[in-house]
Amino acid sequence: MGTNELYPAERLAAARRATAAAGLDALLLTPGSDLRYLTGYDAHAGERLTCLVLPAEGEPTLIVPVLERPAAEAAPAAGVRIVDHADGTDPYPLVRAALPGPVAAVGLADRMWAEQVLALRAALPDATQRLAAEVLRELRIRKSPAEVAALAEAGAAIDAVHRRMGEWLRPGRTEAEVAADIAAAIRAAGHVTVDFVIVAAGPHGASPHHGTSDRPIRAGEPVVVDIGGTMPSGYRSDCTRTYVAGGPAPAEFTDYYTVLYEAQRAAVAAVRPGVTAEAVDAAARDVITAAGYGDAFLHRTGHGIGLDTHEEPYVVAGNPRPLEAGMAFSVEPGIYLAGRHGARIEDIVVCTTDGGQRLNTTPTELIAL
Incomplete structure (x- = not known):
C-alpha cells in the first residue's frame, strides 16, 4: 500500500x-x-x-x-x-x-x-x-479503505506474535523475561515500535494496566497478555489474550472465563451501523453483570484505534454516538478479581456496511500452553 x-x-x-x-x-x-x-x-x-x-x-x-x-x-x-x-x-x-x-x-x-x-x-x-x-x-473517526487495510496489516502482525506465545510463556520465567521476548517478536513481525507489553500473571492479572514485574509465573496461573505496536504505516495494533501455562487453571477462573468469552462474542456480534457505542458496551456488560461479575468489569468495553492506540470512538456507557461504516475500535471486556486473578479478551473490530469485521483472528477461547 x-x-x-x-x-x-x-x-x-x-x-x-x-x-x-x-x-x-x-x-x-x-x-x-x-x-x-x-x-x-x-x-x-x-x-x-x-x-x-x-x-x-x-x-x-x-x-x-x-x-x-x-x-x-x-x-x-x-x-x-x-x-x-x-x-x-x-x-x-x-x-x-x-x-x-x-x-x-x-x-x-x-x-x-x-x-x-x-x-x-x-x-x-x-x-x-x-x-x-x-x-x-x-x-x-471513519477510516478509509486504505486505513482499514493498514489496521488489518497491524492486526495480522500482532496475531503472529500471540501465535508464538508458547515459545516464551512458561512457569518459572518472570513476567519481564517473557515480555522481553514478546517485544523482540513485535518488532520482528513488522512493527517499527513496541507501544506496550502487559504480561500479568496470577494476582497481577486483576490490574488491567499492570505492565510487568520480576515475579515468576507459576504453573496453572492465568496470564493476561495485552500487546501492541506501531507499523511503518503509522497505524497501530492492540490485542489481548489470556493464557494458562503448565497446569490446570483454578475452577473459579475457568467459570468466569466462559462468561467473559460469551460477553466478548456478544459485543462483537452487536457491531453494525446505527447501533450506538454504548449499546456495544452494554452487550458485553449485561452478560457479565447477569453472571454476577458486574463489579469486576472495571473499564469501558473499547476505544477507537488508528494513528493513536486510543482515539474516538470510545465504546463506553454514556456515549450515544451511532456507529458508522469505517469506525474501528477495540472490543475488550475483562473480569478482574483483586488479589486472585483476571482475564481480558480484546479484538480490533471495524464497523462495515452491514456488521462488524474482526481484524484479530486468533481464537478467543482460553489458551492452554
Whole structure:
C-alpha cells in the first residue's frame, strides 16, 4: 500500500473546509497523530518547534527546525510549503507570518506541549485557542479503505506474535523475561515500535494496566497478555489474550472465563451501523453483570484505534454516538478479581456496511500452553 493512499493530498483541503466551518481561522498542529494524518510526516517531538500552520483560507505551511528539513521534505504531503528556522532564533513569528490576515480563533493540537501553547498565545494575543479535535475528530473517526487495510496489516502482525506465545510463556520465567521476548517478536513481525507489553500473571492479572514485574509465573496461573505496536504505516495494533501455562487453571477462573468469552462474542456480534457505542458496551456488560461479575468489569468495553492506540470512538456507557461504516475500535471486556486473578479478551473490530469485521483472528477461547 502506497503512502499516497494512506495520506491523500485531499485531506488538507478537507481539513481547511472543516476549519472554516468550525469558525476557526487556522489549525496549528505540532508533532503527533493529527500532523501525521494530514501530511504523512512522522515528526520528531522536541523543544525545537515543528508546526503545521493550516489556514482556513490560504496555503498551508510546515515550520520545521533546519536540521529536520530533509525529513519533512521526504514526507508524503503535497502542496505544503516548508519554512525552516535555525537554532537560536525565535520560530513563533514564523507562525504569525504564515497566517494571512487577522486571526480571531485557532485550533491547537490536542496534545501540544504547554510551553508551545503559551508561546503561541503570546505570538497571537488576539486569538482564542480551541482544540483542533473539533475539526479533525470527524475526519479521523471513519477510516478509509486504505486505513482499514493498514489496521488489518497491524492486526495480522500482532496475531503472529500471540501465535508464538508458547515459545516464551512458561512457569518459572518472570513476567519481564517473557515480555522481553514478546517485544523482540513485535518488532520482528513488522512493527517499527513496541507501544506496550502487559504480561500479568496470577494476582497481577486483576490490574488491567499492570505492565510487568520480576515475579515468576507459576504453573496453572492465568496470564493476561495485552500487546501492541506501531507499523511503518503509522497505524497501530492492540490485542489481548489470556493464557494458562503448565497446569490446570483454578475452577473459579475457568467459570468466569466462559462468561467473559460469551460477553466478548456478544459485543462483537452487536457491531453494525446505527447501533450506538454504548449499546456495544452494554452487550458485553449485561452478560457479565447477569453472571454476577458486574463489579469486576472495571473499564469501558473499547476505544477507537488508528494513528493513536486510543482515539474516538470510545465504546463506553454514556456515549450515544451511532456507529458508522469505517469506525474501528477495540472490543475488550475483562473480569478482574483483586488479589486472585483476571482475564481480558480484546479484538480490533471495524464497523462495515452491514456488521462488524474482526481484524484479530486468533481464537478467543482460553489458551492452554
